Amino acid sequence: MAAIGAFTQNIRSGFANGAGIISKDADIEVCMKPIRRAVDNGYNYHKVAWVEKGEIRTLKYPAILGSSSEAITDMQGGYANMYETNGERFVVDEHVSQPIPLRTGDYGLTDANRVLVNHGLRESGVTPDQQVILVTSLPVRDFFNTDGSKNEDLILGQKESMLKPVKMVVNNRDEPQQVANVIRSDVISEAVAAAFDFLVPNVGEGLSDVFAPIGVLDFGGSTFDVVTLTKDMRIRQASSGTLKRGTMDIVEPLKRKLAAYLESKGIPVGGIPEWKINQVMASGTYPHYDKDDQGRSFQRQIPVQHIIDEAASETVSEIKAFVKQRIPNFSEYQAILLVGGGSLLCRNLFKDWEQLPNFIVMDEFANARGMLKLSAL
16 A cells, blocks of 8 residues: 555645646645646547536537637627637537547647637636646557657647637637636546546545556547556556557447338438437437327437447457456456446446456546546545
8 A cells, every 4th residue: 555655645746746747837826726627538529527516527528629610600690619729710519510630649739629628628617717727638548658658748748738728709809718727737547547536436535445456448439448557556568458449430330220220110211410320329219200190290219229239249349359368367356447438338238247246337437537536636
């Protein structure tokens, strides 16, 4: 436990003294009481965690944005979700027709990523007059180099990027106003953060007892990360790794199988748009307009979780084989945690592993909650 104490002390000193942290203002007034926000800033969704009235709150939103030419306005002609940074304007909205591609190696350094993070700050209730301690994330494969060392350039670059101002554009008359006053920025590795969500009961509390290694299986949108931690919270690189499989690999087989299933039930579908697939994956049901006996239209939800399971089975089989290569003996671990967007989506396909007492299915907010808890250690 001494090593864990040293680890948490290192975290505390980092947030208290600025070690490894970029800050715009070295002399922060204690009376200002900065607020904390953790943003798990992934390629597919951003998830935000914060404390409100003593409880952890969370929200998520699609990581979709377009250029200023994609402007969306309200009935009075005001802009909706338009932001400005570095002299460029963006629209954060899932309804933009030509989303800006985000899957680049420098995603964490881009204006687009910073704008998406600030959108989450605004959605979580941050106002310009508040000082914000911000924690963002990087996937394990980006946070560390192949030799196990930290990717300092990328980490430092993302920290610095989050301190640059982002402004809200409401119309063409008024001056854009800054979204949030981010005074401190840190970056934490995903999956490692999820382990702390499991080990720290609540924000401001200490670590639970750790007496054996912890494994984290992070089922993301485009990748599946396996991260194993020793009982003193060091990463075991030899048994960690990344498989290029995720929930996005389920989309195309789901479209095919879903169309075939619905048509077999006499429900014509034609093409299935992305928004319907997103709703299916989120709810396990397919929205369909039908008519009652009087010919009036009404919407019903058709249960299709079994189709999702069929569509995901090949991807999950590959994932399970990859996990077993990295972690051949689950019993050596205090806990094996399944987290990320795919954890609940594909939970049925992990039922056999759930029979094991140390296999625990969490959810897609585990990383964001863990980041928040780590920032308060």
